[in-house]
Amino acid sequence: MxxxxxxxxxxxxxxxxxxxxxxxxxxxxxxxxxxxxxxxxxxxxxxxxxxxxxxxxxxxxxxxxxxxxxxxxxxxxxYPEPPLLPLNLESRALARSVALAIASEIHALLPPRIASYLSTTHAINSDGVAEWSRHWIGEGMAAVEQLITNRRTGAFIAGDHPSVADIFLFPQAISAARNGFDLAQWANIAEIMQNLRAIPAFENNAPAARK
Known part of the structure; x- marks a missing residue:
């Protein structure tokens, strides 16, 4: 491949x-x-x-x-092992919900092509583009925190094994921190990120910072 x-x-x-x-x-x-x-x-x-x-x-x-x-x-x-979706149907739906909330409601508004469009078509300066990003990151991460509050059943979002939800959360939370957010304001996200950072597959594949 x-x-x-x-x-x-x-x-x-x-x-x-x-x-x-x-x-x-x-x-x-x-x-x-x-x-x-x-x-x-x-x-x-x-x-x-x-x-x-x-x-x-x-x-x-x-x-x-x-x-x-x-x-x-x-x-x-x-490659079925290890599974990246929980076996329980409701937990599996939660994992997909969180992944889509991040992919469709946060990340979709942040890529370089969006920043380029805002700056070239609407004459928004770099500070304005940064504020755009911070707005959608803050709103989206707060919503994810609420989605998983009282629904977590283990060390991660949907159990004691990382799922697709955690895979999507990890780089997005790193992006949030790089944009000046203190992850501690989202207690579940902060705890999950600490658990994920202990796993080499996550820590070794974090997105690099833009130069």
Whole structure:
């Protein structure tokens, strides 16, 4: 399998964590995503992935899979152990709910292409773009904290084993901290992050800071 990725991408981090938990190695291809000459906006990459996003996985059979949640669920079905979704149906639904809350309601508003659009089309300066990001991160993380309050059943979001929910939370919480948020204000998230940092698959695949 081939993984098209970038080290600062939270979505790439999610897939990397899942691969590490499964003990699966892939052929990695770095795709730049910042600047006017970013590879993800060039014709060659757009031919592979019309959305121009990372990560993108090409399977051993040559099929393209995009979107980190779809990639992770594919890997989870291809390599069942350890499972990344709880066996209990309600816990499984909670794990997916949290993953989607992060992917669709927080992260979707933060990528470089969003910042570029705000600055070039709406003349919003860097401080304004930073405030945009902080607003949606703060609102979204507070909502995630409420989602999991009184519903946790173990060390992680949906039990005593990391699930897809934790895989999505980890890089997003790191992003929140880098944007100036004190994770301690979200007691469950802070505790879960402490537990996740003790797991090499998570700590070794955290998203890199933007330079």
């Amino acid at each position: 081939k993984l098209y990725e970038n080290e600062i991408s939270s979505a790439t981090s999610r897939v990397r964590i899942a691969l590490a938990l499964k003990g699966v190695e892939v052929e990695a291809h770095r795709i730049s995503i910042l600047g006017v000459d970013a590879q993800n906006r060039q014709a060659d990459y757009l031919k592979l992935n019309p959305q121009g996003l990372v990560p993108a996985l090409v399977t051993d059979g040559g099929q393209l899979i995009t979107q980190s949640l779809a990639i992770i669920e594919y890997l989870n079905e291809l």
